[in-house]
Amino acid sequence: MKAPRFKGWFAKLPSLNLLQHRRVLEGLHPAVGLDQVVTLISEVRAPRRCCPRCGNERCYRHGFANDLQRYRCCACGRTFNDLTGTPLARLRLKAKWLAYSQVMLDSLSVRKAADRVGVHRNTAFRWRHRFLHWAKLDRPAALNGIVEAGETFLLESQKGSRTLKRPPRRRGGRAAKRGISSELDCILVARDRNGGTIDAVTGRGALTVAQLERDLLPRLDVQALLVSNSHVAYRAFARKHRIGHAAVNLRAGVRLRHLGSRAIHVQNVHAYHQRFKTWLLRFHGVASCYLPNYLGWRWALDGERVIAPEHLLRIAVRVINR
Incomplete structure (x- = not known):
């Protein structure tokens, strides 16, 4: 014109x-x-x-x-x-x-x-x-100081799949087996006291040392103190790689203890688990294959790390043709 x-x-x-x-x-x-x-x-x-x-x-x-x-x-x-x-x-x-x-x-x-x-x-x-x-890849390079680690579980889902690898069940159903089984997706979350967070869908069933070596070890500072529950995988992982480790026995009702002047607990990780699961309810079920994306989405929103649409778009584009 x-x-x-x-x-x-x-x-x-x-x-x-x-x-x-x-x-x-x-x-x-x-x-x-x-x-x-x-x-x-x-x-x-x-x-x-x-x-x-x-x-x-x-x-x-x-x-x-x-x-x-x-x-x-x-x-x-x-x-x-x-x-x-x-x-x-x-x-x-x-x-x-x-x-x-x-x-x-x-x-x-x-x-x-x-x-x-x-x-x-x-x-x-x-x-x-x-x-x-x-x-989902926008994570801190390393976790330092006191690093809390814990796992949580979600029922495996094949939502949206045209062919199921198991018999169908009602939405919101329960696992057929009791306890931790291959019907549950294991989500590992590790946080330091500065708020740095890494997470990963390690696989189905109980956590193993090999999964910790793959998902936690590359982001764990050599001088960090790993704090976890009493799961044997954490203890074996820390002993194998000579990482400082302290555990709290949640089954015995111990939620907090002191190691010198440092408070030993995993409440930050458990609070993150609760925030993630509460936030996930609004989507009425998430397919297991997309769980890493939703973990990254929650991490971007947690603590208002991303508050503007322009910032989110920059992360989505990231570095162009480098």
Whole structure:
């Protein structure tokens, strides 16, 4: 639109009634959202862009497609944009991404999220796990000082699967076997006293030393004091890797004891378990294969680590074409 025509259109805005004002705002909102998303993507872009196929840094601009600048590699001839190689590649409706990020911060179910943003429920579900792809990996490099560790269990779920690997059961049912069995997903959570948290779905059934070596050892500082319940796996793990270890016997009713001037307990981990399970109830069941994504989602929300939709979108994009 040329400037004189735009000025004439803009001068008529005060004469619009309330309904017309709302229609104008509804029409402008997607364009504003698209501009915000494109600007944010350009800010997060890696300073040294390279070809996602061959890694060559020599590239030149090659037009626009889907509202993004495209580039062509001088070595292999591949074309790419700023989202190529990221979880958000090939997703459409960019103007609604910030609105959907706010939905994620509000922890809405798939259907409620779809209704608020104005997309199909399948799109809302697909976006949820694309946005969480990097969020589940956004963890502290190491846990220091006193590190509390504990496991909790959720009933294994194959929600959404077309073919079940077991006989079907009613939603919200119980395991057929008593105690800790292969019907339960084991979730390991470790937290230090500064709030740093790592978690992992270790597998089915009771916790083992091999699982601790895989999921906890790489993030555990060598000088850390590991505090846990009286499970034998923690004791064997700490002895094998010469890690300081203290245990509280919860079965005997011991919740707190002192080691010198340090308080030995696992209340921080148990509180995190409770917050996670309470928050998970709003989704009416979560498939076991998606549990790592929901753990990452809860960690992003816990303690208000992510409070703005722009921040969540930055985590979802992460580093582009590095």
